[in-house]
Amino acid sequence: MNPALIPVLIGAALCLWWALAAVSLALAARPGEGRNRLADRWDAVSRTASLGFVAALSLVVVTWTVVPVALWYLLTALSAAAVAAVVLRSPALPARGEDPAAPGRRASAIGNVVLTAAAVCALALFLP
Amino acid sequence: MRTRTIAAACLAALLVIALGIAVAPRVPALSTAETGDRELLDRARDLYADGPRDLLGVVEIDGEETALAHFGGGADTDFEIGSITKAMTALLLADAIERGEVTEDTRLGDLLDLDGTPVADVTLAELASHRSGLPRLPTRLRDVVSSAVAANYFGRDPYRYDDSVLLDQARAAELTDRGESHYSNLGFALLGPALAEATGTGYADLLRERLLDPLGMDDTYLPRTEADLPDDATLGHTERGRTAAPWLAAAYTSTVGVRSTPADMERFARAVLDGTAPGTAALEPRWPDGDDRIGYAWVTTDVDGTEVTWHNGGTGGFVSMLALDREADRAVIVLSNTTAEVEGQAVELLTGKEWS
Numbered sequence: 001m002n003p004a005l006i007p008v009l010i011g012a013a014l015c016l017w018w019a020l021a022a023v024s025l026a027l028a029a030r031p032g033e034g035r036n037r038l039a040d041r042w043d044a045v046s047r048t049a050s051l052g053f054v055a056a057l058s059l060v061v062v063t064w065t066v067v068p069v070a071l072w073y074l075l076t077a078l079s080a081a082a083v084a085a086v087v088l089r090s091p092a093l094p095a096r097g098e099d100p101a102a103p104g105r106r107a108s109a110i111g112n113v114v115l116t117a118a119a120v121c122a123l124a125l126f127l128p
Numbered sequence: 129m130r131t132r133t134i135a136a137a138c139l140a141a142l143l144v145i146a147l148g149i150a151v152a153p154r155v156p157a158l159s160t161a162e163t164g165d166r167e168l169l170d171r172a173r174d175l176y177a178d179g180p181r182d183l184l185g186v187v188e189i190d191g192e193e194t195a196l197a198h199f200g201g202g203a204d205t206d207f208e209i210g211s212i213t214k215a216m217t218a219l220l221l222a223d224a225i226e227r228g229e230v231t232e233d234t235r236l237g238d239l240l241d242l243d244g245t246p247v248a249d250v251t252l253a254e255l256a257s258h259r260s261g262l263p264r265l266p267t268r269l270r271d272v273v274s275s276a277v278a279a280n281y282f283g284r285d286p287y288r289y290d291d292s293v294l295l296d297q298a299r300a301a302e303l304t305d306r307g308e309s310h311y312s313n314l315g316f317a318l319l320g321p322a323l324a325e326a327t328g329t330g331y332a333d334l335l336r337e338r339l340l341d342p343l344g345m346d347d348t349y350l351p352r353t354e355a356d357l358p359d360d361a362t363l364g365h366t367e368r369g370r371t372a373a374p375w376l377a378a379a380y381t382s383t384v385g386v387r388s389t390p391a392d393m394e395r396f397a398r399a400v401l402d403g404t405a406p407g408t409a410a411l412e413p414r415w416p417d418g419d420d421r422i423g424y425a426w427v428t429t430d431v432d433g434t435e436v437t438w439h440n441g442g443t444g445g446f447v448s449m450l451a452l453d454r455e456a457d458r459a460v461i462v463l464s465n466t467t468a469e470v471e472g473q474a475v476e477l478l479t480g481k482e483w484s
Contacts, residue, residue: 064153064369076148
């Protein structure tokens with residue numbers, strides 16, 4: 001494989017991951033119940049933190065001199081829309097679900113928040 | 129309640145957008161603040177218009193004539209010259225051999241405390257011609273991880289090792305295909321302190337006393353800390369669209385640590401061309417290097433019938449190229465503060481021929 005393609009492929013994969021995370025979060029924030037909807041506020045926190053993590057990862061890992069920077073702005077706008085959708089949906093969500101998966105969602109949310117906070121701290125500390 | 133929720137959603141979206149704009153990657157374009165020789169500017173612009181670029185300094189020497197072309201900055205703008213530092217270290221080696229301070233067969237173990245490890249048996253000539261068998265970079269896992277992450281993902285100096293760590297890296301290194309050409313930054317990092325030991329001075333002083341001062345390269349320097357950098361030191365741009373931290377290179381200073389300017393690099397190239405630089409025997413090609421030939425660091429390539437002697441350089445935010453046509457008494461130097469390649473275009477400026 002042409003080595004010059006590697007940063008293009010890595011960039012495409014990360015941008016796709018970011019786009020999917022943003023779109024799936026926005027769709028999950030729609031009213032209603034079901035597997036693809038936000039189950040409770042812990043679920044909202046978990047998925048929003050995941051979105052923040054993939055955005056931070058893209059900032060550091062994507063070779064933006066090869067991948068068009070316009071994608072960054074597009075994905076930022078998509079993420080803003082997803083976060084707005086979550087905020088709009090939050091008042092209608094239970095703080096904590098009563099179903100068997102609720103403890104797992106809470107653990108996942110805490111893990112994702114810690115991971116994203118660590119990523120953001122690393123960026124703040126190490127980026128020149 | 130609903131109004132407050134909508135307001136909160138709008139605010140959250142605005143915060144995300146503001147954060148995204150604040151930390152967005154930035155990819156510069158070639159500066160339009162052009163100064164210098166109009167004809168050279170036109171030729172260089174055609175070759176360097178594409179890709180992420182910012183400041184670009186081009187020097188063309190043709191016999192007694194010199195043309196300068198600056199896209200942003202000027203003759204005194206400083207750039208990291210990266211591995212062109214090796215070409216300077218190589219001159220110091222050839223000069224020390226001419227002075228009788230070392231021979232090319234002097235073993236590294238005779239100069240540095242390497243405790244009888246494989247690298248102790250490597251000669252200075254092998255180090256300088258990349259035939260030592262040493263790896264390109266230190267192979268200890270912690271060094272690989274820390275330097276790769278620092279340089280590739282955070283745009284930081286990957287060589288934040290002190291002298292004792294450099295020696296530990298050398299002691300831990302295995303030699304592979306010794307006698308064959310394998311580019312080694314580790315090897316050149318060891319050559320600097322070896323020469324310093326042989327000559328009884330530090331590498332920075334050796335470079336200053338024997339090369340920079342005699343050639344009048346007053347704006348060329350080795351920053352040891354960020355405080356040594358002038359307030360207006362040129363910043364580089366990483367390939368990930370961020371500002372690069374300066375490479376101070378610490379113990380690796382003899383491999384990538386020098387900063388210089390187009391004006392000083394003209395002095396350097398001119399002195400190398402006319403043989404007034406110390407140690408120009410370093411340029412003589414003596415060993416095979418893939419399709420090319422190599423002397424001490426300096427590579428000689430046949431470009432469609434023209435013999436080009438050259439060294440390039442690259443750091444986290446800069447690239448550079450020095451190419452000589454010694455027979456025609458011509459040279460081209462290109463210094464850039466982005467990582468987009470400059471080598472082929474520099475050779476095309478020098479020879480008028482494409483370099484594949």
